[in-house]
Amino acid sequence: MRIAILCLARGKSGSERVAIGLAKALHEAGQQVVFLGREGMWLAEQSKIHGISFVAVPKGRFREPFSVWKTLIKCRTQVLHCHLTRAVNIGLLMRLLTWKRVVATYHITAGGVEFRALEVLGGTVIAVSEHAASVLRTKGLGRRLVVIKNPVSVPIIQQGAASQVSDRVLCLGRISQEKGHLIIVEALASLPGATLEIVGPVSNEEYLQQIKDAAERFGVADGVKFFSEAEDVVPFIDRCGCLVACAENEAFGLTVIEALARGKPVAAVNEGAYPELLEGFEGAVLCPRNAAGVSAAIHQALTCQDIQSAAAWKGPKLAEQYGWKAAVHQHLVQYAGGSR
Numbered sequence: 001m002r003i004a005i006l007c008l009a010r011g012k013s014g015s016e017r018v019a020i021g022l023a024k025a026l027h028e029a030g031q032q033v034v035f036l037g038r039e040g041m042w043l044a045e046q047s048k049i050h051g052i053s054f055v056a057v058p059k060g061r062f063r064e065p066f067s068v069w070k071t072l073i074k075c076r077t078q079v080l081h082c083h084l085t086r087a088v089n090i091g092l093l094m095r096l097l098t099w100k101r102v103v104a105t106y107h108i109t110a111g112g113v114e115f116r117a118l119e120v121l122g123g124t125v126i127a128v129s130e131h132a133a134s135v136l137r138t139k140g141l142g143r144r145l146v147v148i149k150n151p152v153s154v155p156i157i158q159q160g161a162a163s164q165v166s167d168r169v170l171c172l173g174r175i176s177q178e179k180g181h182l183i184i185v186e187a188l189a190s191l192p193g194a195t196l197e198i199v200g201p202v203s204n205e206e207y208l209q210q211i212k213d214a215a216e217r218f219g220v221a222d223g224v225k226f227f228s229e230a231e232d233v234v235p236f237i238d239r240c241g242c243l244v245a246c247a248e249n250e251a252f253g254l255t256v257i258e259a260l261a262r263g264k265p266v267a268a269v270n271e272g273a274y275p276e277l278l279e280g281f282e283g284a285v286l287c288p289r290n291a292a293g294v295s296a297a298i299h300q301a302l303t304c305q306d307i308q309s310a311a312a313w314k315g316p317k318l319a320e321q322y323g324w325k326a327a328v329h330q331h332l333v334q335y336a337g338g339s340r
Contacts, residue, residue, distance in 0.1 A: 001335060002032040002076055006068060006090065007083040008057060011201030012042045012230070013174040014254035015107040017153040018128075019083040020046045022331065025151075025324040027052050031332075034075050036068060042231075065093050072098055079103060079335040088114040095121045103334055105148075106132050109249045109272070112139035119144045124334050128252040131273040135251075146334060151327040152319050154234050154258045162263025162312040163238050167194045169298055170240035170264075172233055172255040173247070175226075176203035180246030180269070180289065181211045187244075187295035189218035194302065196220070199227045199236050237262045242301035245274060246294055253277055256284075257322050260315035265307050267297035281318060283311030 003026060007019040020035070020043055027033045027050065035047040039056035047054035053075075057067045068090050072080060082091035082104040092114060095102045102123040106115055109132055115125045119141050127133035128150050136145055169191075171184055181198060188196050202208050208226070215221040230236065237243065243259035243266050250272035259266050260283065268274040269289040278284040285307065287297035301307055 001078055001332065002034075003079045003081060003335060004034050004036055004068075004072060004075065004077040005081045005083070006036045006057075006087040007043060008038055008064075008086050009043070009084055010038060010041050011174060011203070013200055014150070014153075014252070015084055016043055018105075018107070018150050018254065019043070020050075021151065021153045021324065022081075022327070023047065023052050024050045025328045026331070029328050029332075032075075034071065034077065036071060065090050068094060069097060072100060081105070081331075081335075083107065085111055085114060088118060091123070092118055092121065095123055101335065103331075106136060107251055109135045109251045112136060112141070116140050124337075126331075126334065129273040129276055131276055132251040135249075146330075148327060148330045148334075149322060150252050150254050150257070151324045152257045152261045152322045153254065154237065154261050156261040156316050156319050157263055159313050159316050160263070162315075165302070165308060166239060166241045167302060168240045169194055169196045169302070170236055170243045170259070171196065171198045171200075171246070172236065172243060172258070173200045174203050175200050175208055175211070175228065177207050178248045180248060181207075182214050183246050183289065183291050183294055184244055185211060185214045185220060185224060186218055186291035187298060188215075188220045188223065190291075190295045191298060191302075194241075194298070195223040195225070197225050197227065197236055197240065199230050199233060202228045233258065234262065237264055240264060242267055242298060244294065244298055244301075245269065246289065247272060248289070250274060257319050260284075260311065261319035263312040263315045265301040265311040265315075267294065267301045269294070281310070281314070283307055283309075283315050283318075 034053040037043040079101045091102045105126045215224040245268040266284040270286040285297040287293035
């Protein structure tokens with residue numbers, strides 16, 4: 001099958017890692033894949049590293065869709081898979097112009113108008129969790145809505161092989177307001193000896209400065225480090241004592257599964273998709289989305305041997321449920337079943 005994957009994002013956060021991971025997995029499964037994105041960005045580099053055909057999409061209101069249309073025609077692509085809102089808007093136009101199969105993945109619990117329009121036109125919408133699907137249903141979707149959970153994008157270690165415990169707390173993902181960094185920094189103030197590593201691309205420089213100002217205000221600035229250009233998240237996960245996930249209304253929570261894949265305990269807020277992933281799992285602590293609750297959850301994750309042992313032994317096993325082989329099969333079923 002000839003498949004085009006369109007993602008115009010510039011960073012290295014979960015959505016982008018899933019998009020390039022899917023392209024790589026489809027390519028390795030023998031599918032003909034072309035990745036459409038921005039030249040010079042991380043996704044372009046990763047496409048070339050993995051031997052995936054890459055087409056640069058120039059910026060511009062008219063140049064973007066024209067470039068995508070030209071590629072679909074030239075490559076005789078059968079399916080266009082769009083990731084994130086800008087790509088979905090282009091996918092809508094391609095559906096109208098070419099009537100090719102268009103699939104769009106709903107990575108964030110915001111917007112939805114574009115996905116509703118795509119469904120009306122016969123496209124398929126993929127929600128990354130049951131929680132994300134429920135949000136879309138409130139927006140009127142459902143007729144061509146399926147759930148395919150994001151696969152883990154880091155190597156899964158052997159059970160019980162997690163590295164030694166530390167007092168490092170890791171917050172992994174895009175540095176943007178909905179991720180809740182200000183709550184985490186405030187929580188850190190009541191955890192003597194703990195340090196925080198914030199790893200992810202910066203979406204908002206003003207918000208980044210707010211985080212730094214909060215760290216100064218709560219007296220923890222020396223213990224908060226930022227890594228916005230990290231190429232590989234695995235070393236950060238392996239050296240942390242726990243991962244904290246504090247996003248507001250998270251659609252999936254890939255970083256949670258990545259931490260469990262490496263045998264690390266998780267402290268996560270009890271909302272969005274986090275309960276769907278972690279409810280009843282002994283290697284994680286769910287908490288209210290406030291500084292006191294997050295602080296208590298981090299403290300438990302860092303100090304409770306039962307939680308750490310469960311994460312080390314059962315976390316990798318849980319992460320195996322989110323494998324690429326099953327995800328590729330599920331995507332190919334949707335690609336084949338889309339309306340012409």
